[in-house]
Amino acid sequence: MRQGPLTGLKIVEFAGIGPGPFCGMLLSDLGADVVRIDRKGQGRGAPSDITSRGRRSVALDLKKPEAVEACLKLMDAADAIIEGFRPGVMERLGLGPEVALKRNPKLVFGRMTGWGQTGPYAQAAGHDMNYIAITGALHAIGTDDKPVPPLNLVGDFGGGALYLAFGLLAGVIQARETGNGQVIDCAMSDGAASLMAMFYGFKAAGMWKEQRRSNMLDGGAHFYDTYQCRDGKWVSIGSIEPQFYALLLEKTGIDDPEFQKQHDRSAWPGLREKLADVIAQKTRDEWTEIMGGTDVCFAPVLDLDEAPKHPHNAARETFVNLDGVVQPAPAPRFSATPGKIQGPPPAIGAHDREALSDWGFSDGEISALQSAGALA
Numbered sequence: 001m002r003q004g005p006l007t008g009l010k011i012v013e014f015a016g017i018g019p020g021p022f023c024g025m026l027l028s029d030l031g032a033d034v035v036r037i038d039r040k041g042q043g044r045g046a047p048s049d050i051t052s053r054g055r056r057s058v059a060l061d062l063k064k065p066e067a068v069e070a071c072l073k074l075m076d077a078a079d080a081i082i083e084g085f086r087p088g089v090m091e092r093l094g095l096g097p098e099v100a101l102k103r104n105p106k107l108v109f110g111r112m113t114g115w116g117q118t119g120p121y122a123q124a125a126g127h128d129m130n131y132i133a134i135t136g137a138l139h140a141i142g143t144d145d146k147p148v149p150p151l152n153l154v155g156d157f158g159g160g161a162l163y164l165a166f167g168l169l170a171g172v173i174q175a176r177e178t179g180n181g182q183v184i185d186c187a188m189s190d191g192a193a194s195l196m197a198m199f200y201g202f203k204a205a206g207m208w209k210e211q212r213r214s215n216m217l218d219g220g221a222h223f224y225d226t227y228q229c230r231d232g233k234w235v236s237i238g239s240i241e242p243q244f245y246a247l248l249l250e251k252t253g254i255d256d257p258e259f260q261k262q263h264d265r266s267a268w269p270g271l272r273e274k275l276a277d278v279i280a281q282k283t284r285d286e287w288t289e290i291m292g293g294t295d296v297c298f299a300p301v302l303d304l305d306e307a308p309k310h311p312h313n314a315a316r317e318t319f320v321n322l323d324g325v326v327q328p329a330p331a332p333r334f335s336a337t338p339g340k341i342q343g344p345p346p347a348i349g350a351h352d353r354e355a356l357s358d359w360g361f362s363d364g365e366i367s368a369l370q371s372a373g374a375l376a
Contacts, residue, residue: 012080022157023164036057038349056354058375059349108181109183134189159193230283235299245262258271
């Protein structure tokens with residue numbers, strides 16, 4: 001039994017990597033019935049394939065016309081689809097939006113790419129770092145010496161998957177009100193640019209310098225940075241507001257009058273060195289005992305083994321263990337219709353008959369697909 005605020009929503013996901021599967025996971029975690037179209041073959045289904053959790057897999061050979069027609073029939077019954085191929089691939093397969101929307105006018109056709117469906121780079125390969133590089137985001141993140149890729153959180157998952165999920169749900173609401181579906185052109189580069197809105201505002205207001213680590217939120221300010229402790233571990237300090245900054249000085253025992261120059265940018269490098277010397281005198285756990293849970297705006301920097309065990313995460317059950325794999329629980333949380341992990345990551349083709357039957361295929365149609373070699 002599926003559970004969550006999206007129960008009843010039907011999504012077809014064409015298998016891909018990165019933001020597409022993550023978007024499918026988000027929708028599934030909140031109750032959507034997501035059927036993933038996989039290529040015939042072996043693979044996937046390992047418990048560690050976290051972003052594949054909660055869906056059903058149907059393995060089709062899209063070189064077979066019978067498989068293409070099966071995909072179209074699934075799309076006929078769907079509220080939305082997710083595909084992450086380069087522009088033009090779905091059209092060449094006979095599964096493009098013109099065909100699909102003609103058959104199902106309410107369909108929301110979600111297209112996930114790095115560069116978007118149009119533009120000079122549309123057909124070029126790329127990865128997260130490339131997509132955020134042209135938005136200003138990558139330039140702003142890193143050390144004094146060089147930009148540093150911030151994992152693939154900004155492009156793939158922030159600018160990509162989250163914007164696609166947002167766009168799909170907005171499209172479904174519109175389709176249910178008007179009867180008209182549409183195409184969602186979700187480019188990671190567009191989403192990453194959107195995430196930079198506040199920083200472009202800072203720049204317009206004269207509050208942002210292009211040199212990395214010279215601004216309040218990029219590690220330039222001594223009161224918003226990470227510091228190494230005596231044991232080699234790290235803590236994060238974000239004491240921006242004056243009352244929080246005053247508490248930081250109190251908790252660290254700092255009475256140096258130079259620290260009253262909180263917002264004097266010219267003083268930041270020297271104050272950072274002084275604060276670093278103070279933090280280096282105690283271990284991370286000692287500082288956590290002193291400042292953890294206070295209004296200093298403090299948290300220990302935890303690795304992936306430590307994070308699930310932190311008391312706050314443990315109390316909120318932020319992480320769960322599924323089939324021996326520790327992984328993030330569904331988010332966000334709903335008071336009346338909570339989501340859940342709907343099931344483990346599926347093996348390719350694990351739900352061929354079950355999913356097709358649930359989505360309106362007769363036993364004869366499923367058998368015909370098997371006979372044609374279109375279905376695993």
